[in-house]
Amino acid sequence: MPPGDVFELRPIGVVRSSLRERSDAPKQAFEGAPEALLEIDPAFAGALTGVEPGQDLIVLSWLHEADRTVLETHPRDDPATPLTGVFATRSPDRPNPIGLHRVTVLAIEGARMQVSGLEALDGTPVVDMKPLLRTIQER
Amino acid sequence: MPPGDVFELRPIGVVRSSLRERSDAPKQAFEGAPEALLEIDPAFAGALTGVEPGQDLIVLSWLHEADRTVLETHPRDDPATPLTGVFATRSPDRPNPIGLHRVTVLAIEGARMQVSGLEALDGTPVVDMKPLLRTIQER
Numbered sequence: 001m002p003p004g005d006v007f008e009l010r011p012i013g014v015v016r017s018s019l020r021e022r023s024d025a026p027k028q029a030f031e032g033a034p035e036a037l038l039e040i041d042p043a044f045a046g047a048l049t050g051v052e053p054g055q056d057l058i059v060l061s062w063l064h065e066a067d068r069t070v071l072e073t074h075p076r077d078d079p080a081t082p083l084t085g086v087f088a089t090r091s092p093d094r095p096n097p098i099g100l101h102r103v104t105v106l107a108i109e110g111a112r113m114q115v116s117g118l119e120a121l122d123g124t125p126v127v128d129m130k131p132l133l134r135t136i137q138e139r
Numbered sequence: 140m141p142p143g144d145v146f147e148l149r150p151i152g153v154v155r156s157s158l159r160e161r162s163d164a165p166k167q168a169f170e171g172a173p174e175a176l177l178e179i180d181p182a183f184a185g186a187l188t189g190v191e192p193g194q195d196l197i198v199l200s201w202l203h204e205a206d207r208t209v210l211e212t213h214p215r216d217d218p219a220t221p222l223t224g225v226f227a228t229r230s231p232d233r234p235n236p237i238g239l240h241r242v243t244v245l246a247i248e249g250a251r252m253q254v255s256g257l258e259a260l261d262g263t264p265v266v267d268m269k270p271l272l273r274t275i276q277e278r
Contacts, residue, residue, distance in 0.1 A: 049227065095267070
């Protein structure tokens with residue numbers, strides 16, 4: 001891998017949510033995140049074949065408001081917690097701010113999907129989604 | 140989100156593994172993936188503060204041999220399975236080929252980490268890592 005190599009991530013869609021600002025967003029989905037709509041670009045509709053209501057997915061987002069220069073942080077923005085490397089935390093501030101969100105598909109119509117609790121802000125780009133498998137869920 | 144927007148993903152390290160070719164790699168980590176070494180760029184060593192042996196992490200990779208034009212696939216490369224959208228599968232071929240790998244940290248020395256069963260090929264770029272949380276593991 002030559003140094004300076006970069007990869008181009010192209011959005012496949014966008015999150016539509018009532019969460020408008022970073023200060024409004026819960027730190028984790030289980031802390032009260034609202035339902036959200038994923039507007040997938042119709043060019044990628046074929047990639048949704050077989051995605052069904054009731055299914056659990058991992059949605060990958062690009063946390064576009066993140067600070068990519070941050071390497072260490074105080075977890076939960078609490079100055080009393082020890083300074084911790086971002087790879088040991090779920091902070092959005094990190095070199096490649098990819099968000100992972102476990103959601104349940106509530107409804108799907110064309111390339112628009114309603115999903116359960118998602119802690120990403122309105123306008124957050126979606127870059128991938130995958131079914132939940134045993135590798136991630138448990139072993 | 141203006142159409143044509145792209146984001147730059149910069150590798151933070153690389154996978155060193157005995158898996159050399161895509162045909163050698165198991166489809167999922169629980170299907171016999173070997174231990175691997177993650178060589179993290181020393182520039183990002185600070186982001187590893189607090190990562191400890193025994194900890195479970197989700198490693199995000201860039202599946203550099205993937206075909207990004209594929210939208211539908213036959214799961215497990217079996218032509219008898221119905222054609223399925225890549226977002227309903229874990230196929231590496233997808234618009235943004237980000238791999239998710241659940242691993243256990245076995246040892247860490249500076250910015251080099253030995254990890255349990257990882258199904259990524261030798262030379263696969265690493266782009267992020269996160270602790271496993273309840274959002275992903277269970278709810």
